[in-house]
Amino acid sequence: MNPYLSIVLTRVKMLLQYRVAALAGISTQLFWGLIRVMIFGAFYEKSGNQTLTFSECVIYIWLGQAIFAMFPWYPDHEIQAMVRSGNIAYELSRPIDLYWFWFFRAFATRAAPTLLRSFPIFLIAGLFFGLKIPSDFSHLLGWLIATLGGLALSASISAILSISVLFTLNGDGVTKLFPAVAYIFSGMIVPLPLFPESWQLFLKALPFSAFLDAPFKIYIGKVSNDEFLSILAHQAAWVLFFVFTGKFLLNRAVRRITVQGG
Amino acid sequence: MAIGIEVDGIEKTFFVAEKETGVLGAIRGLFNRRYRRLKALDSLSFSIQSGEMIGFIGPNGAGKSTTIKILSGILLPDKGKCEVLGITPWENRISHVSRIGVVFGQRTQLWWDLPVIESFELLRDIYRVPNERYRQNLDELSQMLDLTSIFNIPVRQLSLGQRMRCDLTAALLHSPSILFLDEPTIGLDAPSKLAVRGFLSRLNKTLGTTIIITTHDLDDIESLCKRVLVINSGRLLFDGCLEDLRKSFFRERRLKIDFDECNSDFHVLDLKIVSREGNRIIFSFDPESISAPVLIQKIAEKHNIRDIFVENPPIEEVISRLYHDSNK
Numbered sequence: 001m002n003p004y005l006s007i008v009l010t011r012v013k014m015l016l017q018y019r020v021a022a023l024a025g026i027s028t029q030l031f032w033g034l035i036r037v038m039i040f041g042a043f044y045e046k047s048g049n050q051t052l053t054f055s056e057c058v059i060y061i062w063l064g065q066a067i068f069a070m071f072p073w074y075p076d077h078e079i080q081a082m083v084r085s086g087n088i089a090y091e092l093s094r095p096i097d098l099y100w101f102w103f104f105r106a107f108a109t110r111a112a113p114t115l116l117r118s119f120p121i122f123l124i125a126g127l128f129f130g131l132k133i134p135s136d137f138s139h140l141l142g143w144l145i146a147t148l149g150g151l152a153l154s155a156s157i158s159a160i161l162s163i164s165v166l167f168t169l170n171g172d173g174v175t176k177l178f179p180a181v182a183y184i185f186s187g188m189i190v191p192l193p194l195f196p197e198s199w200q201l202f203l204k205a206l207p208f209s210a211f212l213d214a215p216f217k218i219y220i221g222k223v224s225n226d227e228f229l230s231i232l233a234h235q236a237a238w239v240l241f242f243v244f245t246g247k248f249l250l251n252r253a254v255r256r257i258t259v260q261g262g
Numbered sequence: 263m264a265i266g267i268e269v270d271g272i273e274k275t276f277f278v279a280e281k282e283t284g285v286l287g288a289i290r291g292l293f294n295r296r297y298r299r300l301k302a303l304d305s306l307s308f309s310i311q312s313g314e315m316i317g318f319i320g321p322n323g324a325g326k327s328t329t330i331k332i333l334s335g336i337l338l339p340d341k342g343k344c345e346v347l348g349i350t351p352w353e354n355r356i357s358h359v360s361r362i363g364v365v366f367g368q369r370t371q372l373w374w375d376l377p378v379i380e381s382f383e384l385l386r387d388i389y390r391v392p393n394e395r396y397r398q399n400l401d402e403l404s405q406m407l408d409l410t411s412i413f414n415i416p417v418r419q420l421s422l423g424q425r426m427r428c429d430l431t432a433a434l435l436h437s438p439s440i441l442f443l444d445e446p447t448i449g450l451d452a453p454s455k456l457a458v459r460g461f462l463s464r465l466n467k468t469l470g471t472t473i474i475i476t477t478h479d480l481d482d483i484e485s486l487c488k489r490v491l492v493i494n495s496g497r498l499l500f501d502g503c504l505e506d507l508r509k510s511f512f513r514e515r516r517l518k519i520d521f522d523e524c525n526s527d528f529h530v531l532d533l534k535i536v537s538r539e540g541n542r543i544i545f546s547f548d549p550e551s552i553s554a555p556v557l558i559q560k561i562a563e564k565h566n567i568r569d570i571f572v573e574n575p576p577i578e579e580v581i582s583r584l585y586h587d588s589n590k
Contacts, residue, residue: 006387014375090371092336094388095360255338 011108033065052193062131069113072157079162106158146215149235156242166253207238266312272342274303304496317487318476325496326476363433367445372417379413389436423454440472512580522566
């Protein structure tokens with residue numbers, strides 16, 4: 001088997017063991033989703049219609065909850081632990097490219113829990129809480145493709161967060177700062193279409209719109225074929241940017257590495 | 263025999279941040295951090311033939327692990343040349359590491375939460391080992407190390423001895439021509455140590471794998487390695503066989519005698535008494551100046567002897583004297 005595919009599968013196998021974590025994740029996400037649907041319900045009642053209709057907003061919220069686990073929140077815990085303990089030595093003694101090794105590891109780390117959690121959330125929110133499934137199958141497929149693109153972007157950012165641990169030895173600083181930024185600018189708190197008109201271009205250009213906002217627009221069918229391609233191009237451009245930056249940083253880090261603890 | 267490893271004048275310096283104690287010191291450290299240069303390796307040179315089994319010893323912090331990490335392509339030296347099987351490790355890391363195996367005794371390369379066999383299969387894919395050879399290697403290794411019964415146990419539930427045997431297997435699945443072992447017997451109980459040693463010497467004999475071991479357990483070295491390299495403070499102190507090491511640094515022998523009666527005043531030829539315990543007295547003597555039979559005869563003339571042992575001083579003492587002398 002291809003080594004990178006094998007890394008992804010092994011990691012998925014490992015993460016699928018954590019059933020209780022998945023169950024806890026699902027109930028948390030359902031709970032927050034419900035609260036946010038109610039909060040936005042109250043807003044919409046007072047302020048009337050927005051650029052986003054209320055039922056679209058509900059879809060936005062549920063899609064966000066479904067893919068919550070794919071956000072690049074943390075550096076890889078295992079890599080963090082390896083750097084602290086010095087087990088990183090083993091990682092460097094493998095005959096594969098260390099960057100892609102970590103990239104695919106991160107990919108699996110994001111993909112496995114997302115897979116595990118999104119189906120039940122789709123099912124429950126779809127049946128009871130107003131998550132409409134698109135009537136046009138191509139919209140669903142388009143959303144799926146763009147979400148995969150978001151996953152790749154997520155992995156490339158995770159990889160950089162993990163690499164940053166090689167410089168700081170700890171990684172907690174980035175870990176605390178990064179999610180706050182990603183959370184706001186991805187639309188997880190307030191859907192991006194509800195931000196002021198003058199912000200829209202800026203928000204769209206940032207990498208964070210690629211996780212939830214852009215795929216959402218495909219999901220509700222607001223996107224032409226050309227726009228669909230430009231969404232993928234936007235994702236690809238950011239993925240390339242993060243991959244190159246990550247590779248560059250990792251190369252520098254490896255040259256000055258010292259292995260802790262003898 | 264072909265040259266396996268050639269090391270020529272490698273140097274490596276680490277920078278260690280020095281922190282002052284106390285709150286004030288910590289605050290001062292925010293603005294002005296001082297670094298101390300720590301020379302881990304100081305123009306170290308040696309060469310190793312393919313198929314050798316080398317013991318690499320030295321006190322803590324001598325630079326053993328650093329050397330192993332440079333040889334296995336993990337660290338870059340500041341200076342010097344190094345070739346392993348004709349490749350400079352850090353210049354061509356990927357093709358280099360596919361031909362070597364490493365085991366760091368204090369760490370594991372297995373995936374903590376997964377059954378052992380999953381880690382093996384992942385390593386098979388990472389090293390691109392053809393399936394047939396993988397099966398064959400795994401069969402052989404698991405037989406030699408008695409692993410079959412633990413294949414499906416998650417790594418976190420293995421005992422240290424089981425884990426070490428799995429780590430050895432993991433390092434050998436891709437049939438490396440050189441195996442680096444950094445303290446492979448650390449923390450193991452006696453039977454596990456024996457199993458690991460027996461396995462290593464068989465591996466070296468049957469497959470001709472070059473094995474380089476760092477250890478503090480000198481029994482490992484005595485039972486496995488014909489040749490030892492001793493380093494301290496990043497410099498090579500000794501390169502040769504264990505017997506020569508003993509001869510050149512610690513010539514004395516030990517004579518252990520059980521007497522019939524307890525002698526409080528005991529004087530023969532001004533022998534040095536190393537220890538005495540009831541009726542048993544241990545002397546040390548230099549075999550170059552007096553031979554053991556002559557010595558024993560002289561003692562027997564004056565005293566009643568129940569039992570006699572002549573032995574070499576334990577290798578631990580030889581080594582610690584060597585470390586001690588080199589620190590002067």
